[in-house]
Amino acid sequence: GAGVSQSPSNKVTEKGKDVELRCDPISGHTALYWYRQSLGQGLEFLIYFQGNSAPDKSGLPSDRFSAERTGGSVSTLTIQRTQQEDSAVYLCASSLVGQVYEQYFGPGTRLTVT
Amino acid sequence: AQTVTQSQPEMSVQEAETVTLSCTYDTSENNYYLFWYKQPPSRQMILVIRQEAYKQQNATENRFSVNFQKAAKSFSLKISDSQLGDTAMYFCAAAKPGATNKLIFGTGTLLAVQP
Numbered sequence: 001g002a003g004v005s006q007s008p009s010n011k012v013t014e015k016g017k018d019v020e021l022r023c024d025p026i027s028g029h030t031a032l033y034w035y036r037q038s039l040g041q042g043l044e045f046l047i048y049f050q051g052n053s054a055p056d057k058s059g060l061p062s063d064r065f066s067a068e069r070t071g072g073s074v075s076t077l078t079i080q081r082t083q084q085e086d087s088a089v090y091l092c093a094s095s096l097v098g099q100v101y102e103q104y105f106g107p108g109t110r111l112t113v114t
Numbered sequence: 115a116q117t118v119t120q121s122q123p124e125m126s127v128q129e130a131e132t133v134t135l136s137c138t139y140d141t142s143e144n145n146y147y148l149f150w151y152k153q154p155p156s157r158q159m160i161l162v163i164r165q166e167a168y169k170q171q172n173a174t175e176n177r178f179s180v181n182f183q184k185a186a187k188s189f190s191l192k193i194s195d196s197q198l199g200d201t202a203m204y205f206c207a208a209a210k211p212g213a214t215n216k217l218i219f220g221t222g223t224l225l226a227v228q229p
Contacts, residue, residue: 042219
Protein backbone atom coordinates (compact mmCIF):
# COMPACT_ATOMS: atom_id res chain seq x y z
CA GLY A 1 0.00 0.00 0.00
CA ALA A 2 0.90 3.66 -0.07
CA GLY A 3 3.45 4.92 2.40
CA VAL A 4 3.60 8.17 4.33
CA SER A 5 3.57 11.17 2.01
CA GLN A 6 4.64 14.72 2.72
CA SER A 7 4.30 17.96 0.81
CA PRO A 8 5.95 20.04 -0.33
CA SER A 9 9.21 18.20 -0.84
CA ASN A 10 11.15 21.43 -0.60
CA LYS A 11 10.12 24.86 0.62
CA VAL A 12 12.08 28.10 0.49
CA THR A 13 10.62 30.99 2.41
CA GLU A 14 11.66 34.42 3.57
CA LYS A 15 12.34 35.13 7.20
CA GLY A 16 9.17 36.24 8.95
CA LYS A 17 6.75 34.38 6.68
CA ASP A 18 4.45 31.57 7.82
CA VAL A 19 4.72 28.07 6.34
CA GLU A 20 2.53 24.98 6.39
CA LEU A 21 3.88 21.47 5.97
CA ARG A 22 1.55 18.57 5.23
CA CYS A 23 1.68 14.88 6.16
CA ASP A 24 -0.55 12.07 4.92
CA PRO A 25 -0.03 8.99 7.14
CA ILE A 26 -0.51 5.37 6.19
CA SER A 27 -4.19 4.43 6.20
CA GLY A 28 -5.15 2.81 9.49
CA HIS A 29 -2.22 4.24 11.44
CA THR A 30 -3.68 6.20 14.31
CA ALA A 31 -0.34 7.41 15.70
CA LEU A 32 1.40 10.30 13.92
CA TYR A 33 4.72 11.95 14.77
CA TRP A 34 6.58 15.04 13.60
CA TYR A 35 10.37 15.17 13.89
CA ARG A 36 12.90 17.83 12.90
CA GLN A 37 16.33 17.03 11.47
CA SER A 38 18.74 19.94 11.54
CA LEU A 39 22.02 19.82 9.62
CA GLY A 40 24.45 17.47 11.33
CA GLN A 41 21.95 16.51 13.99
CA GLY A 42 19.82 13.51 14.71
CA LEU A 43 16.07 13.68 14.61
CA GLU A 44 14.36 15.73 17.28
CA PHE A 45 10.81 14.87 18.36
CA LEU A 46 8.31 17.68 17.94
CA ILE A 47 4.74 16.46 18.46
CA TYR A 48 2.66 13.28 18.64
CA PHE A 49 -0.98 12.63 17.78
CA GLN A 50 -2.92 9.47 18.67
CA GLY A 51 -6.54 9.14 17.73
CA ASN A 52 -8.74 11.66 19.51
CA SER A 53 -6.41 12.04 22.49
CA ALA A 54 -4.78 15.35 23.34
CA PRO A 55 -1.51 15.62 21.41
CA ASP A 56 1.87 15.45 23.12
CA LYS A 57 3.36 18.85 22.26
CA SER A 58 6.35 18.54 24.57
CA GLY A 59 8.90 18.73 21.73
CA LEU A 60 7.72 21.93 20.07
CA PRO A 61 10.62 24.41 20.34
CA SER A 62 8.56 27.60 20.61
CA ASP A 63 5.02 28.93 20.42
CA ARG A 64 5.66 29.75 16.75
CA PHE A 65 5.23 26.04 16.06
CA SER A 66 1.83 24.39 16.02
CA ALA A 67 0.26 21.33 14.46
CA GLU A 68 -3.14 19.87 13.94
CA ARG A 69 -4.54 16.61 12.73
CA THR A 70 -7.92 16.74 11.10
CA GLY A 71 -10.24 13.74 11.07
CA GLY A 72 -7.56 11.55 12.57
CA SER A 73 -5.67 11.42 9.31
CA VAL A 74 -3.86 14.30 7.58
CA SER A 75 -1.66 16.51 9.74
CA THR A 76 -0.37 20.02 9.15
CA LEU A 77 2.66 21.52 10.89
CA THR A 78 2.61 25.31 10.89
CA ILE A 79 5.58 27.54 11.62
CA GLN A 80 4.75 31.20 12.09
CA ARG A 81 7.19 34.07 11.59
CA THR A 82 9.91 31.73 10.38
CA GLN A 83 13.50 32.26 11.51
CA GLN A 84 16.71 31.07 9.88
CA GLU A 85 17.23 28.53 12.67
CA ASP A 86 13.99 26.86 11.55
CA SER A 87 15.81 25.65 8.42
CA ALA A 88 15.79 21.85 8.61
CA VAL A 89 14.19 18.72 7.23
CA TYR A 90 10.82 18.07 8.81
CA LEU A 91 9.91 14.38 8.88
CA CYS A 92 6.55 12.84 9.58
CA ALA A 93 6.03 9.26 10.71
CA SER A 94 3.02 7.09 11.43
CA SER A 95 2.51 3.81 13.24
CA LEU A 96 0.05 1.45 14.83
CA VAL A 97 -0.42 1.84 18.57
CA GLY A 98 -0.41 -0.52 21.52
CA GLN A 99 3.23 -1.55 21.37
CA VAL A 100 6.32 0.23 20.14
CA TYR A 101 5.62 -0.63 16.56
CA GLU A 102 7.80 0.40 13.69
CA GLN A 103 7.36 4.03 12.77
CA TYR A 104 7.06 4.50 9.02
CA PHE A 105 8.63 7.73 7.84
CA GLY A 106 7.76 10.01 4.98
CA PRO A 107 10.41 11.53 2.69
CA GLY A 108 10.40 14.80 4.61
CA THR A 109 10.08 18.46 3.69
CA ARG A 110 13.31 20.44 3.42
CA LEU A 111 12.60 23.95 4.70
CA THR A 112 15.03 26.73 3.91
CA VAL A 113 14.49 30.14 5.49
CA THR A 114 16.39 32.93 3.74
CA ALA B 115 15.35 10.85 30.28
CA GLN B 116 16.73 8.65 27.57
CA THR B 117 19.82 9.68 25.62
CA VAL B 118 21.48 8.00 22.66
CA THR B 119 25.11 8.53 21.66
CA GLN B 120 26.82 7.66 18.39
CA SER B 121 30.52 8.48 18.63
CA GLN B 122 31.47 7.75 15.02
CA PRO B 123 30.43 10.63 12.74
CA GLU B 124 31.78 8.88 9.62
CA MET B 125 32.96 5.42 8.67
CA SER B 126 34.17 3.76 5.52
CA VAL B 127 34.24 0.11 4.48
CA GLN B 128 35.22 -1.81 1.38
CA GLU B 129 32.56 -3.61 -0.55
CA ALA B 130 32.01 -7.19 0.74
CA GLU B 131 33.74 -6.42 4.04
CA THR B 132 32.16 -6.24 7.50
CA VAL B 133 31.67 -3.02 9.48
CA THR B 134 30.38 -2.31 12.98
CA LEU B 135 28.65 0.91 13.98
CA SER B 136 28.64 1.83 17.65
CA CYS B 137 25.79 3.14 19.79
CA THR B 138 25.44 3.65 23.52
CA TYR B 139 22.38 4.78 25.36
CA ASP B 140 21.32 5.84 28.81
CA THR B 141 17.99 5.02 30.37
CA SER B 142 16.55 4.26 33.78
CA GLU B 143 13.77 2.17 32.28
CA ASN B 144 13.63 -1.61 32.49
CA ASN B 145 11.51 -2.03 29.39
CA TYR B 146 12.51 -0.23 26.21
CA TYR B 147 13.17 -0.78 22.54
CA LEU B 148 16.24 -0.02 20.45
CA PHE B 149 16.35 0.59 16.72
CA TRP B 150 18.73 1.18 13.86
CA TYR B 151 17.40 3.31 11.02
CA LYS B 152 19.04 3.91 7.66
CA GLN B 153 18.69 7.22 5.81
CA PRO B 154 19.98 7.17 2.21
CA PRO B 155 20.36 10.39 0.19
CA SER B 156 16.65 10.18 -0.67
CA ARG B 157 15.99 11.19 2.99
CA GLN B 158 13.63 8.24 3.48
CA MET B 159 14.18 6.76 6.94
CA ILE B 160 14.10 2.97 6.76
CA LEU B 161 14.01 0.63 9.75
CA VAL B 162 16.97 -1.75 9.61
CA ILE B 163 16.57 -3.73 12.80
CA ARG B 164 14.78 -3.64 16.15
CA GLN B 165 15.69 -5.06 19.56
CA GLU B 166 13.43 -5.43 22.57
CA ALA B 167 15.36 -4.93 25.79
CA TYR B 168 13.81 -7.88 27.59
CA LYS B 169 15.00 -10.27 24.88
CA GLN B 170 18.54 -11.49 25.45
CA GLN B 171 18.96 -12.90 21.97
CA ASN B 172 20.52 -10.47 19.52
CA ALA B 173 18.28 -9.47 16.63
CA THR B 174 19.31 -10.42 13.10
CA GLU B 175 17.94 -9.36 9.72
CA ASN B 176 19.81 -10.93 6.81
CA ARG B 177 23.21 -9.17 6.61
CA PHE B 178 22.41 -6.94 9.59
CA SER B 179 22.83 -8.01 13.19
CA VAL B 180 23.20 -6.30 16.53
CA ASN B 181 25.37 -6.84 19.57
CA PHE B 182 23.10 -5.85 22.46
CA GLN B 183 24.95 -5.52 25.75
CA LYS B 184 22.28 -4.48 28.24
CA ALA B 185 24.53 -4.04 31.26
CA ALA B 186 26.92 -1.88 29.28
CA LYS B 187 24.03 -0.07 27.56
CA SER B 188 25.57 -0.73 24.20
CA PHE B 189 23.77 -1.52 20.95
CA SER B 190 26.13 -1.88 17.98
CA LEU B 191 25.13 -2.71 14.41
CA LYS B 192 27.15 -5.15 12.32
CA ILE B 193 26.78 -5.10 8.56
CA SER B 194 28.23 -8.15 6.84
CA ASP B 195 29.11 -8.40 3.15
CA SER B 196 28.74 -4.64 2.73
CA GLN B 197 27.11 -3.50 -0.49
CA LEU B 198 27.26 -0.17 -2.31
CA GLY B 199 23.56 0.32 -1.52
CA ASP B 200 24.39 0.31 2.18
CA THR B 201 25.93 3.77 1.80
CA ALA B 202 23.76 5.99 4.01
CA MET B 203 23.41 7.72 7.35
CA TYR B 204 22.67 5.26 10.11
CA PHE B 205 20.79 6.39 13.20
CA CYS B 206 20.50 4.54 16.47
CA ALA B 207 17.28 5.24 18.38
CA ALA B 208 15.56 4.26 21.60
CA ALA B 209 11.94 4.30 22.69
CA LYS B 210 10.15 3.66 25.94
CA PRO B 211 6.76 1.96 25.64
CA GLY B 212 4.14 4.30 26.95
CA ALA B 213 1.78 7.04 25.99
CA THR B 214 3.92 8.45 23.20
CA ASN B 215 6.50 5.89 22.09
CA LYS B 216 8.55 8.75 20.66
CA LEU B 217 11.97 7.86 19.30
CA ILE B 218 15.12 9.38 20.80
CA PHE B 219 17.81 9.48 18.14
CA GLY B 220 21.57 9.64 18.14
CA THR B 221 23.37 12.07 15.83
CA GLY B 222 24.07 9.43 13.21
CA THR B 223 27.02 7.76 11.49
CA LEU B 224 27.65 8.38 7.81
CA LEU B 225 28.72 5.08 6.26
CA ALA B 226 30.45 5.04 2.88
CA VAL B 227 30.87 1.69 1.14
CA GLN B 228 33.80 1.86 -1.27
CA PRO B 229 33.92 -0.24 -4.45
